[in-house]
Amino acid sequence: MIEVLSDTALTTVQDLGRFGHLSWGVGSSGAMDPLALAAGNLLLGNDENAAAVEVQVFPFAVRFHAPCGFAVTGADCAARLDDQPLLPWWSGEAAAGQVLHLGVPANGIWRGSRAYLCLAGGVDVPCVLGSRSTQLRGAFGGHEGRALRQGDRLRAGLPGAGVRPTGFGLVPPALAMPLLSEGMVAIRVLPAAEYERFTPASRDAFWAAAWKITPQSDRYGYRLAGPRLDPVAPIELRSHGIVPGVIQVPPGGQPIVQMRDAQPSGGYPKIATVIDADLWRLGEAPIGSRLRFLESTWEDALAALDETARWLAKMRGLTTLQRGRAGRA
Amino acid sequence: MSLGPPVISLLGTSALLFEAPGETSLPTQQRIWALAREAGRWPEVRETAPGMNNLMLGFARPPARVDEIAARLQAAWAAVEPLPLRGRIVELPVTYGGGAGPHLTDVLAHTGLGVDDIVAIHTAPLYPIYALGSHPGYCYLGGMDPRIATPRRKVPVLCIPGGSVSIGGGQTGVSASPGPSGWNTIGRTDRCFFDLHCDPPALFRPGDSIRFRVERVIR
Amino acid sequence: MPLKHVGQIAAWLAGTDIALLELRGPGGSLTLRQHDGSITADLDENASCAAMPPAPSDIVTAASVGVFLHRHPLHEAPLVHIGERVRAGRTLGLLRIGALLLPVPAPRSGIVAGVLVAHDTMVGFGARLFELLPLQP
Numbered sequence: 001m002i003e004v005l006s007d008t009a010l011t012t013v014q015d016l017g018r019f020g021h022l023s024w025g026v027g028s029s030g031a032m033d034p035l036a037l038a039a040g041n042l043l044l045g046n047d048e049n050a051a052a053v054e055v056q057v058f059p060f061a062v063r064f065h066a067p068c069g070f071a072v073t074g075a076d077c078a079a080r081l082d083d084q085p086l087l088p089w090w091s092g093e094a095a096a097g098q099v100l101h102l103g104v105p106a107n108g109i110w111r112g113s114r115a116y117l118c119l120a121g122g123v124d125v126p127c128v129l130g131s132r133s134t135q136l137r138g139a140f141g142g143h144e145g146r147a148l149r150q151g152d153r154l155r156a157g158l159p160g161a162g163v164r165p166t167g168f169g170l171v172p173p174a175l176a177m178p179l180l181s182e183g184m185v186a187i188r189v190l191p192a193a194e195y196e197r198f199t200p201a202s203r204d205a206f207w208a209a210a211w212k213i214t215p216q217s218d219r220y221g222y223r224l225a226g227p228r229l230d231p232v233a234p235i236e237l238r239s240h241g242i243v244p245g246v247i248q249v250p251p252g253g254q255p256i257v258q259m260r261d262a263q264p265s266g267g268y269p270k271i272a273t274v275i276d277a278d279l280w281r282l283g284e285a286p287i288g289s290r291l292r293f294l295e296s297t298w299e300d301a302l303a304a305l306d307e308t309a310r311w312l313a314k315m316r317g318l319t320t321l322q323r324g325r326a327g328r329a
Numbered sequence: 330m331s332l333g334p335p336v337i338s339l340l341g342t343s344a345l346l347f348e349a350p351g352e353t354s355l356p357t358q359q360r361i362w363a364l365a366r367e368a369g370r371w372p373e374v375r376e377t378a379p380g381m382n383n384l385m386l387g388f389a390r391p392p393a394r395v396d397e398i399a400a401r402l403q404a405a406w407a408a409v410e411p412l413p414l415r416g417r418i419v420e421l422p423v424t425y426g427g428g429a430g431p432h433l434t435d436v437l438a439h440t441g442l443g444v445d446d447i448v449a450i451h452t453a454p455l456y457p458i459y460a461l462g463s464h465p466g467y468c469y470l471g472g473m474d475p476r477i478a479t480p481r482r483k484v485p486v487l488c489i490p491g492g493s494v495s496i497g498g499g500q501t502g503v504s505a506s507p508g509p510s511g512w513n514t515i516g517r518t519d520r521c522f523f524d525l526h527c528d529p530p531a532l533f534r535p536g537d538s539i540r541f542r543v544e545r546v547i548r
Numbered sequence: 549m550p551l552k553h554v555g556q557i558a559a560w561l562a563g564t565d566i567a568l569l570e571l572r573g574p575g576g577s578l579t580l581r582q583h584d585g586s587i588t589a590d591l592d593e594n595a596s597c598a599a600m601p602p603a604p605s606d607i608v609t610a611a612s613v614g615v616f617l618h619r620h621p622l623h624e625a626p627l628v629h630i631g632e633r634v635r636a637g638r639t640l641g642l643l644r645i646g647a648l649l650l651p652v653p654a655p656r657s658g659i660v661a662g663v664l665v666a667h668d669t670m671v672g673f674g675a676r677l678f679e680l681l682p683l684q685p
Contacts, residue, residue: 019375019376019387020375020376021376022376022377022378022385022387022462023365023376023377023378023379023460023461023462024461024465024466024523024529024530024531025461025462025463025464025465025466025467025505025523025531026465027464076622076623087620087639087649088620088622089622089649090649108622108623108624109621109622109623109624110622128525129525129530135465137464137465137506137508138464138465138466138506138523139506140465140525167651168648168649168650168651169648169649170647170648170649171621171644171647171648171649172621172622175621175622176647189341190339190341190342191339192338192339192340193336193338193346193348220509234480236480236481236498236499237498238348238353238380238381238382238383238498238500239380239381239460239462239463239469239497239500240346240348240380240381240383240385241340241344241346241378241379241380241383241384241385241387241462242340242385243340243341243343243344243385243387244343245340245341245343246340246341250481250483250484250485250511251480251481251483252483252484263462263463263464263508263509264378264462264463264464265378265380265385265460265462265463265469266463266511267481267497267498267511268481268511270340273339273340273341273343274341275341275342276341276342276343276391277342298339298342298395301341301342301391302342302391302393305342305391311647314564314565314646314647315647317561317562317564318564318645318646318647318648319648321561321564321648322648322650
């Protein structure tokens with residue numbers, strides 16, 4: 001059992017997402033960095049899709065009211081348990097009464113923007129429409145269909161001392177699978193239906209620009225600042241399904257990348273879509289940072305998906321091996 | 330909208346978008362419903378999400394070859410018969426204008442029509458529900474009179490209340506919960522659209538029809 | 549080392565990019581090597597820990613094979629400095645096995661007197677990593 005101590009905003013319970021209900025207008029939600037959520041679960045021997053707490057605003061603190069295994073992945077937020085510093089992407093065990101404190105992610109070798117607090121057995125909230133992710137718009141799923149507040153208590157699926165071996169970690173995927181362009185986060189995209197209907201100068205600018213992630217960026221969408229993108233002629237589309245990663249360009253000329261809580265349909269022109277395999281990179285890119293888009297191909301995009309699948313398989317193998325060794329120690 | 334073959338495009342590696350040619354129409358939407366039913370059985374497809382005369386296929390696993398599934402989709406479209414879903418008629422009482430319809434003045438400015446004309450034109454038709462999308466329980470409606478069409482807003486509004494009745498381009502719709510919108514809100518209704526205790530949780534579906542009834546007009 | 553575990557460990561190993569895994573116990577040692585998709589196992593029941601000269605009590609050794617790290621891959625500062633006072637259990641360094649990171653803990657309280665291996669060096673089981681001057685309780 002953990003109690004939220006921070007008077008925090010924008011912290012929600014998420015798993016890998018809710019799929020299969022687009023035809024009712026229910027989008028996927030789910031972790032902005034699914035690799036971090038899965039890895040934190042793997043460190044604890046949980047199902048990869050177990051629910052966790054996604055923290056976006058720091059500092060953030062919880063008190064453990066009972067002994068429990070936990071892991072913190074995602075952004076390096078100088079985590080500490082009481083006064084003991086914890087390494088990033090690491091698992092540990094808290095005793096009753098201990099406070100886990102996540103600080104503001106600092107500039108370093110890699111700066112993420114979201115952290116995942118996983119608990120042994122997963123965060124125990126009801127499964128709604130097949131998932132434990134928070135559906136904020138519909139006000140269901142996760143913890144009471146809303147962001148966490150000070151005083152909220154969450155249960156772990158497998159509380160108790162010594163339930164799972166802890167005290168080891170993983171090298172984050174940002175280091176294992178780096179993707180940078182001139183020092184900036186690079187995001188691979190596939191052109192979308194209206195790509196050709198933008199002016200040649202706008203298309204060139206889309207690829208060349210160092211897009212800045214503005215403060216008006218969140219789980220619904222990332223509003224980017226940079227050169228104005230103009231269609232050759234005004235485009236008015238019929239409403240159609242969209243997915244996280246779709247980059248819309250409203251008439252204002254500044255692109256908005258739809259993210260996990262975006263509406264599952266829309267009608268603004270689409271210039272490109274972020275490939276599935278790079279959504280985690282975007283989910284960790286901090287507000288105020290710059291990014292560059294790289295044009296991918298269908299084949300390269302599938303290869304990138306294979307790469308992340310292989311990375312996850314390695315993490316599965318390594319953590320299973322380690323928990324087995326530690327169990328016999 | 331020029332006539333031509335359907336357009337198939339990629340939405341990253343997660344989904345495929347199929348857009349039917351021609352003017353938006355109910356017979357075309359009925360063929361979209363049939364296409365959704367057919368494509369929903371394909372092993373690569375996790376789910377289908379019809380839109381306004383279009384269909385999104387969400388992949389369970391992206392296929393190795395896009396051109397193969399695109400060809401299959403074109404062939405299925407050529408072969409499907411319209412699926413004539415016929416549901417209930419739902420009447421929604423609406424308060425137009427004032428705080429309930431903050432963008433009614435933008436619709437007046439764009440169309441050059443008066444408040445009473447806009448309300449009369451908006452409440453006249455029986456609107457078939459073409460598809461759900463946008464947010465849980467939200468219904469996309471066909472059949473709006475083009476005289477009151479107003480382009481989507483240049484900058485989307487951060488939050489409009491649930492029950493907001495809006496116009497975006499040539500379409501009208503009602504939001505089922507509070508949230509952002511790029512459409513022009515002209516009124517509000519109190520009806521519920523999504524209930525997790527029901528199966529399916531969306532209370533209205535493609536094939537149902539909606540009629541707006543004037544409850545009140547705030548000038 | 550019960551033989552029935554060897555097959556399972558080999559299967560786990562196959563899912564990683566680890567080339568060499570060495571396990572030692574009172575009964576002997578087991579070495580697994582992975583190369584070009586196949587795994588070979590050498591079980592040596594005659595070798596024992598007694599064959600290896602015991603390290604002096606103020607030396608911290610590696611509990612497994614791996615790449616020794618002074619600092620966490622995300623950090624620029626080392627985990628400990630020479631001259632630093634540490635409590636028992638404090639993480640002095642890390643051993644990296646593929647993407648797995650294992651702590652090298654201080655076996656007792658003391659002062660870090662020396663770091664014996666360079667950062668990012670492959671080490672074997674029992675390699676001497678730190679010199680730790682014990683503190684009197």
